[in-house]
Amino acid sequence: MPDPSTHYTVGAAPHVRARRGLTRAHHLTVLALMPTALFGAIGHAFGPKAAVLDPADAGVGSLGPIVKMLAVEMGIDTGPLWLLGILGTVALASGFAVLVEYLSQIAMRQPYRALDGHAALMGVLLALLLPPTVPVWVLLIGVVVAVFLGKQLFGGIGSYPMHPAVIGWLVLVLSWPHWIYPVGMASVASATSTSVLLTAFGGLFLWARGVIRPQISLGVLGGVAVFALLFAGRLEGSFGDQFLKGHVFLAAFFLATDPTCSPANRRAMWLYGFGLGFLIVLIRGFGVWADAVPFAVILMNILTPLLDRFRIRRQEAVTP
Numbered sequence: 543m544p545d546p547s548t549h550y551t552v553g554a555a556p557h558v559r560a561r562r563g564l565t566r567a568h569h570l571t572v573l574a575l576m577p578t579a580l581f582g583a584i585g586h587a588f589g590p591k592a593a594v595l596d597p598a599d600a601g602v603g604s605l606g607p608i609v610k611m612l613a614v615e616m617g618i619d620t621g622p623l624w625l626l627g628i629l630g631t632v633a634l635a636s637g638f639a640v641l642v643e644y645l646s647q648i649a650m651r652q653p654y655r656a657l658d659g660h661a662a663l664m665g666v667l668l669a670l671l672l673p674p675t676v677p678v679w680v681l682l683i684g685v686v687v688a689v690f691l692g693k694q695l696f697g698g699i700g701s702y703p704m705h706p707a708v709i710g711w712l713v714l715v716l717s718w719p720h721w722i723y724p725v726g727m728a729s730v731a732s733a734t735s736t737s738v739l740l741t742a743f744g745g746l747f748l749w750a751r752g753v754i755r756p757q758i759s760l761g762v763l764g765g766v767a768v769f770a771l772l773f774a775g776r777l778e779g780s781f782g783d784q785f786l787k788g789h790v791f792l793a794a795f796f797l798a799t800d801p802t803c804s805p806a807n808r809r810a811m812w813l814y815g816f817g818l819g820f821l822i823v824l825i826r827g828f829g830v831w832a833d834a835v836p837f838a839v840i841l842m843n844i845l846t847p848l849l850d851r852f853r854i855r856r857q858e859a860v861t862p
Contacts, residue, residue, distance in 0.1 A: 568659030574744035585733030587624035639665030667707035670731035745795025757811035762794035765819020776827030
């Protein structure tokens with residue numbers, strides 16, 4: 543009989559062949575997103591877009607309209623309030639996501655892994671995809687949808703078919719499009735070109751630390767570049783705007799590289815990334831949605847199992 547002590551407990555994918563675990567990878571990913579969150583908040587609070595916004599807007603960050611109205615009447619600079627409100631919204635989404643995951647694991651009798659950093663990462667990503675004027679209750683609904691319906695209902699890490707944060711965003715944009723696409727307002731992650739470029743630097747940091755592989759990211763950027771040139775007549779803005787406006791870098795380095803819903807086969811990674819870049823340009827040029835990235839991510843997530851089966855068969859020479 544085999545020795546029971548030699549048996550192993552094998553969990554669901556993703557399997558990382560490294561000394562570090564998934565918890566460290568999640569924490570590094572959250573750390574890489576912090577400059578984007580900070581400079582995105584600064585861009586909304588003190589940038590050119592802040593001048594056209596009502597400081598007493600009820601949806602800015604986690605601060606209520608009464609606080610903002612009092613600040614306006616007392617002549618207090620509302621820029622710091624905007625900054626604290628937006629950063630507070632990101633922190634609220636992250637913390638509430640951890641709470642939702644913990645309660646879900648209790649209710650579903652799953653192992654308690656709420657502190658592995660993955661739920662916090664989903665909360666941060668969802669907050670960065672939303673504008674700073676989104677009401678808190680809309681944000682919290684999105685977090686519940688992302689963590690419970692998008693992740694835990696499928697079994698947690700290694701089991702969900704589509705990116706949980708994008709699922710949460712998709713439900714919100716279909717339910718309350720006026721809160722997700724307010725006129726003249728960008729998301730936190732795409733507030734300024736600086737915040738967008740810092741997203742790219744955060745992705746390079748993850749490359750350097752071995753958290754993500756370069757194939758998917760290079761495929762996304764290459765796909766956007768190639769098809770932006772081919773469909774230049776259908777796109778708004780210059781070639782550089784296709785990268786510096788929207789969430790292309792966020793998709794290339796953070797959304798598309800999620801190890802659970804992205805391919806494990808290297809050839810499939812290139813196809814997955816290039817196809818994602820193609821869909822981003824296609825939806826931008828011919829679609830009606832203001833943000834093409836989340837829809838492109840969902841569509842490529844659906845194709846991941848098929849792409850992972852892609853293999854090039856080598857024909858062996860038959861000797862007589």
